[in-house]
Amino acid sequence: MAIENYNVIGVMSGTSLDGIDLALIIFHRLENHWQYQIKETKAVPYTEDWISRLKKAVDFSQEELEKLNKEYTLLLGNVISDFIAVNQLENLDGICSHGHTILHQPQNGFTLQIGNLPEIAKLTNQKVICDFRVQDVEYGGQGAPLVPIGDRFLFPEYDFCLNLGGFSNISFEQDGNRIAFDISPVNTVLNFYASLLGLEYDDKGTIARSGTVSESLLQELNTIDFYAQTYPKSLGYEFVKTIVLPMMEKHTISTADKLRTFVEHIAIQTSLAVPKKTGTILATGGGAYNVFLLERMAFHLPEMTFKVPDDKTVEYKEALIFALLGVLKLRNEVNVLASVTGAKHDHSSGKIFLP
Numbered sequence: 001m002a003i004e005n006y007n008v009i010g011v012m013s014g015t016s017l018d019g020i021d022l023a024l025i026i027f028h029r030l031e032n033h034w035q036y037q038i039k040e041t042k043a044v045p046y047t048e049d050w051i052s053r054l055k056k057a058v059d060f061s062q063e064e065l066e067k068l069n070k071e072y073t074l075l076l077g078n079v080i081s082d083f084i085a086v087n088q089l090e091n092l093d094g095i096c097s098h099g100h101t102i103l104h105q106p107q108n109g110f111t112l113q114i115g116n117l118p119e120i121a122k123l124t125n126q127k128v129i130c131d132f133r134v135q136d137v138e139y140g141g142q143g144a145p146l147v148p149i150g151d152r153f154l155f156p157e158y159d160f161c162l163n164l165g166g167f168s169n170i171s172f173e174q175d176g177n178r179i180a181f182d183i184s185p186v187n188t189v190l191n192f193y194a195s196l197l198g199l200e201y202d203d204k205g206t207i208a209r210s211g212t213v214s215e216s217l218l219q220e221l222n223t224i225d226f227y228a229q230t231y232p233k234s235l236g237y238e239f240v241k242t243i244v245l246p247m248m249e250k251h252t253i254s255t256a257d258k259l260r261t262f263v264e265h266i267a268i269q270t271s272l273a274v275p276k277k278t279g280t281i282l283a284t285g286g287g288a289y290n291v292f293l294l295e296r297m298a299f300h301l302p303e304m305t306f307k308v309p310d311d312k313t314v315e316y317k318e319a320l321i322f323a324l325l326g327v328l329k330l331r332n333e334v335n336v337l338a339s340v341t342g343a344k345h346d347h348s349s350g351k352i353f354l355p
């Protein structure tokens, strides 16, 4: 019985801008099946300065972006090195790092994740596998979402995997193919309105719960073109900045009412995204802690069972899956599914940098 083991660190910075997630993962590959253990984790919050720079970067010039990329690679290198030192890690097979998405316009042929410069391998003194999205866009794909292959390998017992991060996405099996797509913005928008009230986020959705749905805003949001499109499809911050926030800002209602309306919008779009209305949904990402959001989803999908895991999978599932994408790349195996991204074929994506 062939068992293969990998010791890797998964590193993820998501679009909610809460910080950098690191997870030490041990993978066991046993006769075509993957098993995992999340051994150590750390969430490193961004400073106010970094949050502001990463937010503004969507409007940066090429020169400013290059400078930011170098500085962010240095930040990631330091954060990863600290994680290795604190946990006294040795004999790692690699660091599998997503970087941070600044621009995402697959329709125009580009996506940019910073923090993926070759220096990262020197800074950490480790083999680094990174930049997983670019090749997919070059192959005509969306470059996102990339976690669905991990959903297939690591969470096959669930009918649906729902990620509630900066944006939400869903993945499921259909006729032997994995299907997945981004559903709607989630914490990118909720955090923006929470920040107007001086909060990092709307804890458990309490403020949204206190608000009232604006039917006119809700209707406008639900008729945005993106929702009528068929998959493959993915979202970037550009969508929030140019379409969603301007639409929300036209409505002179309270911030609590905006939060309430947007929660309803997410819940409705989620219910429309699932192809069948019964089964089990694995809900992960920080939005899974938004109790009110989950209540509204359950209202629109009354026969669905929502499962929020009670372990580190909720917060570290993306770091875990990018760790798997890196291992698959090291094995030269497919880590991006064309059925999900729309690329011309399945492929093994990512760059490998040696120290």
Ligand SMILES: Nc1ncnc2c1ncn2[C@@H]1O[C@H](COP(=O)(O)OP(=O)(O)OP(=O)(O)O)[C@@H](O)[C@H]1O
Binding pocket: 013, 014, 015, 016, 017, 018, 163, 164, 165, 166, 167, 187, 190, 191, 200, 201, 202, 203, 204, 205, 284, 285, 286, 287, 289, 290, 291, 315, 318
């Ligand atoms: N107790 C809570 N109540 C409500 N929302 C919460 C709570 N805890 C976390 N969140 C939300 O989750 C966000 C972090 O989610 P997560 O880490 O999944 O985002 P992400 O890594 O940026 O995701 P993605 O890569 O999918 O965009 C926070 O910014 C906050 O909006």
Ligand SMILES: CC(=O)N[C@H]1[C@@H]2OC[C@@H](O2)[C@@H](O)[C@@H]1O[C@H](C)C(=O)O
Binding pocket: 014, 015, 101, 104, 111, 143, 144, 145, 146, 147, 148, 165, 166, 167, 168, 169, 182, 234, 235, 236, 318
């Ligand atoms: C371009 C980009 O970074 N997209 C993120 C973002 O955050 C959530 C959603 O939009 C998803 O498409 C993707 O991240 C996850 C990890 C993915 O690729 O599966």
